[in-house]
Amino acid sequence: MLKFHNTLTNQLEEFQPLNDNEVRLYICGPTVWSFAHIGNFRTFTFGDVLRRYLKFKGYKLTHVFNLTDVDDRIINEAKAAAKTIDEFTAPFIEAFWEDFDALGLERPDIAPRATHHIAEMIQIIEKLLENGHAYESDGSIYFRISAFPDYGKLSKINFAGNISGASGRVDTDKYDKENANDFALWKLVDADEPTGWDASFGRGRPGWHIECSAMAMKYLGETFDIHAGGIDLKFPHHENEIAQSEGATENQFAKVWLHSEHLKVEGETMSKSLGNFYTFRDLIAKGYSATAIRYLLLSVPYHKQLNFTFETLDGAEQTIARLRDFRNRLQEAHLPDGINTDLQEKAEKYLNDFEAAMDDNLNTSVALAALHNLVREVNTATAHEVACTEDRSFILHTLDKFDAILGIFGEASEEILDSEIEALIGERQEARRNRNFARSDEIRNLLGEQGIILEDTKDGMRWKRK
Numbered sequence: 001m002l003k004f005h006n007t008l009t010n011q012l013e014e015f016q017p018l019n020d021n022e023v024r025l026y027i028c029g030p031t032v033w034s035f036a037h038i039g040n041f042r043t044f045t046f047g048d049v050l051r052r053y054l055k056f057k058g059y060k061l062t063h064v065f066n067l068t069d070v071d072d073r074i075i076n077e078a079k080a081a082a083k084t085i086d087e088f089t090a091p092f093i094e095a096f097w098e099d100f101d102a103l104g105l106e107r108p109d110i111a112p113r114a115t116h117h118i119a120e121m122i123q124i125i126e127k128l129l130e131n132g133h134a135y136e137s138d139g140s141i142y143f144r145i146s147a148f149p150d151y152g153k154l155s156k157i158n159f160a161g162n163i164s165g166a167s168g169r170v171d172t173d174k175y176d177k178e179n180a181n182d183f184a185l186w187k188l189v190d191a192d193e194p195t196g197w198d199a200s201f202g203r204g205r206p207g208w209h210i211e212c213s214a215m216a217m218k219y220l221g222e223t224f225d226i227h228a229g230g231i232d233l234k235f236p237h238h239e240n241e242i243a244q245s246e247g248a249t250e251n252q253f254a255k256v257w258l259h260s261e262h263l264k265v266e267g268e269t270m271s272k273s274l275g276n277f278y279t280f281r282d283l284i285a286k287g288y289s290a291t292a293i294r295y296l297l298l299s300v301p302y303h304k305q306l307n308f309t310f311e312t313l314d315g316a317e318q319t320i321a322r323l324r325d326f327r328n329r330l331q332e333a334h335l336p337d338g339i340n341t342d343l344q345e346k347a348e349k350y351l352n353d354f355e356a357a358m359d360d361n362l363n364t365s366v367a368l369a370a371l372h373n374l375v376r377e378v379n380t381a382t383a384h385e386v387a388c389t390e391d392r393s394f395i396l397h398t399l400d401k402f403d404a405i406l407g408i409f410g411e412a413s414e415e416i417l418d419s420e421i422e423a424l425i426g427e428r429q430e431a432r433r434n435r436n437f438a439r440s441d442e443i444r445n446l447l448g449e450q451g452i453i454l455e456d457t458k459d460g461m462r463w464k465r466k
């Protein structure tokens with residue numbers, strides 16, 4: 001029985017889709033103004049596990065994951081680079097999907113872009129103006145929080161008193177508002193501003209929150225099953241999504257809200273000023289593999305804070321290598337003929353443990369422990385020559401079931417061939433002789449990404465697979 005901790009009710013609840021066997025899922029995607037960092041990818045990896053597990057449970061899934069391709073930062077950065085916002089965001093969108101694929105994240109069914117859904121946003125704002133949930137001030141349109149008594153039901157912040165001191169992301173709008181926490185649905189733009197859209201209530205651009213409401217409801221309907229995202233979005237982003245969506249439709253927006261906790265780096269909040277800010281690409285350039293990064297991100301349940309350290313990432317590299325080695329050896333091992341039903345029963349038990357852990361609000365760390373228990377059991381059985389030929393396919397099939405969610409074993413064929421490694425090492429030696437250290441480092445990193453370790457010995461260059 002699948003249970004989720006629903007932020008909205010603050011309870012562990014049995015999951016029941018609104019419609020039979022169908023699940024409609026919305027996850028807030030990235031703002032495409034720079035390369036996504038590992039904190040972002042923690043959330044997106046959680047989203048991937050959620051997606052994969054819902055499918056594993058047999059649900060028919062519609063998964064929407066948006067790209068925010070217009071906001072103040074994008075507009076300002078594009079202007080500074082003398083580009084249109086499309087020109088500015090295009091390379092970041094491309095890079096984002098490259099990173100997404102490299103991490104083994106399954107693509108969503110629909111990945112709408114905010115700038116392609118302005119008409120839908122305008123419709124919602126018109127409705128909110130009509131029914132008194134929104135008002136115009138100095139050419140911009142604001143949501144009137146005092147007209148929505150449920151405001152705060154997600155974040156559990158009490159807005160009855162002085163609401164300007166509320167925690168969370170501070171709204172930095174400098175426009176006039178009736179109330180400090182009223183938020184912009186539509187921002188007036190100057191006549192000479194190239195980024196702007198015409199609406200019945202004036203030319204402007206959308207506020208960030210309305211983008212998600214419009215895209216979620218267009219593809220999933222007014223009420224849908226699950227809305228997920230990072231904990232930093234709970235307030236005000238998600239609170240505002242609820243207010244403007246429910247203010248417009250008078251129907252419940254999302255039934256279940258799931259939030260992934262913060263990622264810290266070496267125990268500290270990740271920030272550029274602390275020098276501990278890493279994009280996914282930074283880690284790949286350091287020679288780490290995407291699969292080890294994925295493993296590390298999975299190793300802590302999504303609702304607990306994750307402390308990212310390079311020591312644990314090194315450990316993840318070793319774990320992945322050990323798991324892949326286990327599978328390869330099992331595939332090739334010379335096993336005695338026959339069947340060991342006891343071993344198969346144990347494999348089944350570990351798969352049940354895995355599913356029970358995932359059912360329990362996606363507890364990936366307990367789920368991974370079940371995988372490691374299976375590996376230990378099979379290793380012992382193989383060492384004692386009691387794992388038999390007929391057990392092999394059963395165990396490999398069980399591993400595939402684990403990996404349908406975990407996505408860490410990878411395809412054996414993805415491995416770089418020995419001859420390719422030798423050729424790259426030769427090229428690297430040549431680059432070093434020519435004092436082209438940039439190319440030499442690049443090749444070392446490339447090999448590192450494939451799990452190849454280079455060692456300079458007195459007999460020349462040696463290499464081994466991690």
Ligand SMILES: [Zn+2]
Nearest residue numbers: 028029212237
């Ligand atoms: Zn959103």
